[in-house]
Amino acid sequence: MQPVSAPKKADPAPSRWAYRFERLMLTPLFRLTLRVALPFAVTFGGATLWFADQDRRDDFNLMVYDLRSSVVQREEFMVKLMAVDGATDGVAEDIREVLPLDFPVSSFDLDLDRMRETIVGLDAVQSAQVRIRSGGVLQIDVVERVPVVVWRGRSELELIDREGVLVRPIGSRLDYPHLPVMAGAGADLHVEEAMTLISSLGPLMDRFRGLERIGERRWDVVLDRSQRIMLPETGAVRALERVIAMDRAVEMLDRDVVAVDMRLPQRPTLRITDGAVKELWRIRAIEVGDNK
Numbered sequence: 001m002q003p004v005s006a007p008k009k010a011d012p013a014p015s016r017w018a019y020r021f022e023r024l025m026l027t028p029l030f031r032l033t034l035r036v037a038l039p040f041a042v043t044f045g046g047a048t049l050w051f052a053d054q055d056r057r058d059d060f061n062l063m064v065y066d067l068r069s070s071v072v073q074r075e076e077f078m079v080k081l082m083a084v085d086g087a088t089d090g091v092a093e094d095i096r097e098v099l100p101l102d103f104p105v106s107s108f109d110l111d112l113d114r115m116r117e118t119i120v121g122l123d124a125v126q127s128a129q130v131r132i133r134s135g136g137v138l139q140i141d142v143v144e145r146v147p148v149v150v151w152r153g154r155s156e157l158e159l160i161d162r163e164g165v166l167v168r169p170i171g172s173r174l175d176y177p178h179l180p181v182m183a184g185a186g187a188d189l190h191v192e193e194a195m196t197l198i199s200s201l202g203p204l205m206d207r208f209r210g211l212e213r214i215g216e217r218r219w220d221v222v223l224d225r226s227q228r229i230m231l232p233e234t235g236a237v238r239a240l241e242r243v244i245a246m247d248r249a250v251e252m253l254d255r256d257v258v259a260v261d262m263r264l265p266q267r268p269t270l271r272i273t274d275g276a277v278k279e280l281w282r283i284r285a286i287e288v289g290d291n292k
Helices: 016-025 028-051 054-072 089-098 112-120 187-199 202-207 236-250 274-291
Strands: 081-085 125-133 137-144 147-152 157-161 166-170 181-183 208-214 218-223 228-230 257-261 269-272
Touching: 016 028, 028 054, 081 089, 089 112, 089 137, 112 125, 147 187, 157 187, 181 187, 187 208, 187 218, 187 236, 202 208, 202 218, 202 236, 218 236
Parallel strands: 081 137, 147 181, 181 208, 228 257
Antiparallel strands: 125 137, 147 157, 157 166, 208 218, 218 228, 257 269
C-alpha cells in the first residue's frame, strides 16, 4: 500500500493583485479618489448625459418651477397690503409711487433691502425700515428729515434740514413762516453755522429777516428796514455778539444805519443812509459858519 499524502494547506500570502490593492489603500490620495472623486465623477457624468437631452431639461425646469410656485404662492406667504407709518401724506404718496407693487404679491418676490434703499433715496426721508408683518402687510416705518431753514439758493425755495440736505421744494415762503430764511450759493453747506448765528441773535430776533451767504465765504445778517450786519469769515458769532452789545449801549441800530461792517473786527464801520449823510454835512456846514 502506498502512503496517503496529507492535503496541501492554502498559501496565506495574498495574491499579487491583492497585495498591490492593499498597498494602494494605504495611500491617502488613492482612498480620497476612490471614496470621493470616483463617485462624484460617475454622478456628474450620469447627470450630464441625462441633461444632454433638451426635452429632459425642459421637463426638469418645469418641475422646479411648479414646485417653487406651489410653495411661494401659498396663502401664508402672500403680501396683500402696504402700511406706511411716520410719513406725511405727501411723502407716503411718493413712497407708493417709487414702489409700484401689484398686490397680492409673494413675500419671496420682494427684495426688502432694495426697497429700503429706494425709499431712503427720497429727499424727504432720513431713514426707513421695511418688514413684512403678520396678516400679509408690508410695513414701512419712515423717519422724515426735519426742515430747519428755507433756502433761496437756486431758482426756487427749498426746505433744508440741519445737515444741509434738501427736504423738498416749496411754492411760497408764507407756507413756512416759522422757519428762518437763508440765501446765497453754498449756504446749504453751512446750515449748522447759520443756526448758531440765528440762536445768537438775542434781542435782534424780532427784527431778523434772514441770512445771506456772500461769496460762499461769509454771512450777512439781514434785519428789517434793510439793515445788514456784515460778518467776517471767521469769528462770526463773536462779531455778532459785539454788534448786539453796541446796540444795547447806544441803540445804534435804531438810527439811520444801513450796515454795520464787521469784516475787520478791530475796526467796525457804520454805513449810514444818504439822508443821514446830507444831514451830517448840513450840520457841519452850520458849525463851520458859526466858527467864522
